[in-house]
Amino acid sequence: MKAxxxxxxxxxxxxxxxxxxxxxxxSAKLLAGGQSLVPMMAMRLVRPAFLVDINxxxxxxxxxxxxxxxxxxxxxxxxxxxxxxxxxxxxxxLRQALKWVGHIQTRNRGTVxxxxxxxxxxxxxxxxxxxxGAKMALRSAKGTRVLDAEKFFSGPMTTAMRPDECLEExxxxxxxxxxxxxxxxxxxxxxxxxxMVAAAxxxxxxxxxxxxxxxxGLGGAGGTPLAFPKIAARLVGTRLDDAVVxxxxxxxATETEPGGDLHASAEYRRxxxxxxxxxxxxxxxxxxxxx
Amino acid sequence: MSxxxxxxxxxxxxKRRSSQVPARLSLVDWLREDLxxxxxxxxxxxxxxxxxxxxxxxxxxxxxxxxxxxxxxxxVTTVEGLANPDGSLSVLQDSFCETHGLQCGYCTPxxxxxxxxxxxxxxxxxxxxxxxxxxxxxxxxxxxxxxxEAVRLAAERIAKEAK
Numbered sequence: 424m425k426a427x428x429x430x431x432x433x434x435x436x437x438x439x440x441x442x443x444x445x446x447x448x449x450s451a452k453l454l455a456g457g458q459s460l461v462p463m464m465a466m467r468l469v470r471p472a473f474l475v476d477i478n479x480x481x482x483x484x485x486x487x488x489x490x491x492x493x494x495x496x497x498x499x500x501x502x503x504x505x506x507x508x509x510x511x512x513x514x515x516x517l518r519q520a521l522k523w524v525g526h527i528q529t530r531n532r533g534t535v536x537x538x539x540x541x542x543x544x545x546x547x548x549x550x551x552x553x554x555x556g557a558k559m560a561l562r563s564a565k566g567t568r569v570l571d572a573e574k575f576f577s578g579p580m581t582t583a584m585r586p587d588e589c590l591e592e593x594x595x596x597x598x599x600x601x602x603x604x605x606x607x608x609x610x611x612x613x614x615x616x617x618x619m620v621a622a623a624x625x626x627x628x629x630x631x632x633x634x635x636x637x638x639x640g641l642g643g644a645g646g647t648p649l650a651f652p653k654i655a656a657r658l659v660g661t662r663l664d665d666a667v668v669x670x671x672x673x674x675x676a677t678e679t680e681p682g683g684d685l686h687a688s689a690e691y692r693r694x695x696x697x698x699x700x701x702x703x704x705x706x707x708x709x710x711x712x713x714x
Numbered sequence: 715m716s717x718x719x720x721x722x723x724x725x726x727x728x729k730r731r732s733s734q735v736p737a738r739l740s741l742v743d744w745l746r747e748d749l750x751x752x753x754x755x756x757x758x759x760x761x762x763x764x765x766x767x768x769x770x771x772x773x774x775x776x777x778x779x780x781x782x783x784x785x786x787x788x789x790v791t792t793v794e795g796l797a798n799p800d801g802s803l804s805v806l807q808d809s810f811c812e813t814h815g816l817q818c819g820y821c822t823p824x825x826x827x828x829x830x831x832x833x834x835x836x837x838x839x840x841x842x843x844x845x846x847x848x849x850x851x852x853x854x855x856x857x858x859x860x861x862x863e864a865v866r867l868a869a870e871r872i873a874k875e876a877k
Contacts, residue, residue, distance in 0.1 A: 461781075527774060
């Protein structure tokens, strides 16, 4: 046993989980896949007095494909999303991002909502959520509210969720343009490790090859995953030549304020940010052209 | 202090096992210390090394990243559950011997679980797929080459047996 003692309850429903959170306040924490929380508890970086296990709540596990969005229950395992062909057709960035997340053993257990709520600034799913403008549906004993990814991620490992709230489901917008392509890439010490920097992009073009919509972002380059809507908007109407794409990537990199550590200095991370953003944009463009 | 004990009932390698556990007892500690199933190894205890891999309802997971109480009502397969019913080595285990897929043996139970999970879902994996499947398992002796060979050999043997 490595974690400090805690009280444990297995919630049978979302309502029960919310009640337990309301009762125990910020001394309680939700336990989803546990792939981040359990190691943090083993190292005693966190010591919640009460764990509310939401793994057995069937209502939190679903993938629903709608016309212009996919809705995913917060406790859906990452491996389920990774394998879902119809979902991948609708929101391809999800599988592309998950390829870089941990290893098979951690994706078998890790959940989509758990990764978002953990909000590691270098994690892949938060970056995908930020780039696509995902919406997080939250529930507490008092009611529900929906937060845009932009509002949801408020700092390193910090979200705008209140201690009594449970992430219930995530809405991932699907782009309806026929020629839409997306890409995810990153650099890490070994595959499956935390990214030094990650980049994600999604691009839609019309039949003439002109960009009709673009979105891209960077992970590991600041306190939260970053999206660059203003820079991306400048790509609309262009033919996305390499020079245009590289300019946008460079502009985004200049806006980042990455930290430095043993593995990569801040300067190197900013360099990677430009290189990887350009790479993701070009890859997304090629996929859009081939659709 | 006395901690609350939670009753659990888990199917481990085909047998129902019941216990009373404190919430913070990890699944791997329960397997090793309460059930004496010491085949599953503990390496890092925070989800990096993969030595403690077991199958939970047929899918490989890290047993140091789960509390035993969470396994209540589920099905766990440890490395002990991979051998044939008469105790002889499975094709995969024997292939590890054949290709010298182990040296110190510390990572071996995790490697076996990861590779068996792969073969269960993909009976004819490519080298890249094998490397991806064991990507979350650290081995400090073999350089991985013989482990990859072992999984390939097992896949070939299983395919031959099926004919």
